[in-house]
Amino acid sequence: MRSRSFEEDNARSSPLVSMATETSSCDYLVVGAGASGMSFVDTLLLHAPEPVSVTLLDKREQPGGHWNDAYDYVTLHQPARNYGVESTALEAFTQHPEKLASRDEILDYYRSLLSRWGEAGHRVSFVGGAAYDFGSASYVVDARYTENDLPLLVPPKFSVGDGVDLIPPNQLPARGAGEGRRYCVLGGGEAGGHARSELALPWANEGGRSAAELTTYVHCTAGAFNFGASAAEGRRPVFSSEGEITVQELFQFPGFCFNGAVVAWLECQRGLSLAQKNALCELPPPPEEGEAPPLGQAPARTRPRCAHGARAPIGHPLLVSLRNLRRWYATPGMGEWLHGLRLFSLAMNGYSLAEGRALVEKNCDGLVEAGLLTPPEEGR
Ligand SMILES: Cc1cc2nc3c(=O)[nH]c(=O)nc-3n(C[C@H](O)[C@H](O)[C@H](O)COP(=O)(O)OP(=O)(O)OC[C@H]3O[C@@H](n4cnc5c(N)ncnc54)[C@H](O)[C@@H]3O)c2cc1C
DSSP states (O other): OOOOOHHHHTSOOSSOOOEEOSSOEESEEEEOOSHHHHHHHHHHHHHOSSOOEEEEEESSSSSSGGGGTSOTTOBOSSOGGGSBOSSSBGGGGOSOTTSOOBHHHHHHHHHHHHHHHHHTTOEEEEEESOOOOTTTOOOSEEOOTTOBOOTTTSOOSSOOOTTOEEEOGGGHHHHTTGGGOEEEEEOOSHHHHHHHHHOOOOOOOOTTSOHHHHEEEEEOSSOTTSBOGGGGGOOOOSBOTTSOEEOOOSSSSSOHHHHHHHHHHHHTOTTSOHHHHHHTSOOOOOOOTTTSOTTOSHHHHHSOOOOTTOOOOTTOHHHHHHHHHHHHHHSTTHHHHHHTOTTOHHHHTTOOHHHHHHHHHHHHHHHHHTTSSOOGGGTO
């Protein structure tokens, strides 16, 4: 192991950083053991030019991030073969590969990775139940940036009158359909959709009792794509000159696991400068003042729309993703790596490297022709 001091690493010419924590000394301190952090660590271990030691820290007792607190009836929305980390297929942990992976299967997968990494000779220590104070120091891998606001943990963003029965979706299975109870799901997003499908309940009225007394309100106004407080801290480069790395959304789809892998792979490239790495991680600009929807930034960033025929803004998230992809293909070795990566959507869908590259060029040309994308010679 090549340890470096904080001062030495300010120049940051090597991917190795030295970090002393209360618990251990390590090359990388990764904060957040959710899908992003686990994916970052896994790819780092696979591609680091020399062995590295990692301390993985999380407020939660176990790896797996929000899945630890997600409601029991929830599953992945995408196939298991496109979720998780680079080295290990999630499909092997699902009892019914034709169905979407359950919460317990995902947690089991993430827990098993800790021992698999150890068995493979990697030095990774997981410290659970420990919150990192981002105010006190930097020099970490911030893998909690895209953490979710879960209804269980985040209070509703509206006031609740006395006597109103308000529950998070986690409590739904225990409440059940007893006594003609009515349910009103507040929130039409991800969590609300799950809650509604869990609720195949009749809305019977009981004599003598008001509708309000009979109604349980299910708080689903926080969920999968309401990124938590960290995302509101302000946009920062993925690779900072102070040595901090922040795993962020670079590609929109397939998302979180993929982002961790891409950032880790870039971190392992000794031939790339900090500026070059950041140029390969273009981020959409932060929303204008007042532009963000009240429940977070995500809808604007993940489901952007552009009126037919209109010229999309240069920072439109899908165009940013496309530009990133075009640059990744132009980076020596990166296209080859992407097409061997189980988390990369084009590889998953059977595209060869040549086909993937051609598809991206075709899309870019088409968008330039339609006036929706700036030509590459204009600098972006
Ligand atoms: C029900 C549901 C289904 C979903 N299905 C899919 C899907 O099919 N495909 C998909 O791509 N995405 C899906 N998502 C989106 C989901 O957000 C991502 O899959 C992914 O789990 C996000 O991972 P993350 O690591 O960014 O965040 P998280 O899972 O939230 O992990 C962040 C971690 O950081 C820790 N942390 C935060 N601050 C600190 C601190 N100061 N100190 C220490 N630890 C800290 C937190 O405790 C947490 O464990 C789904 C989400 C939900 C809620």
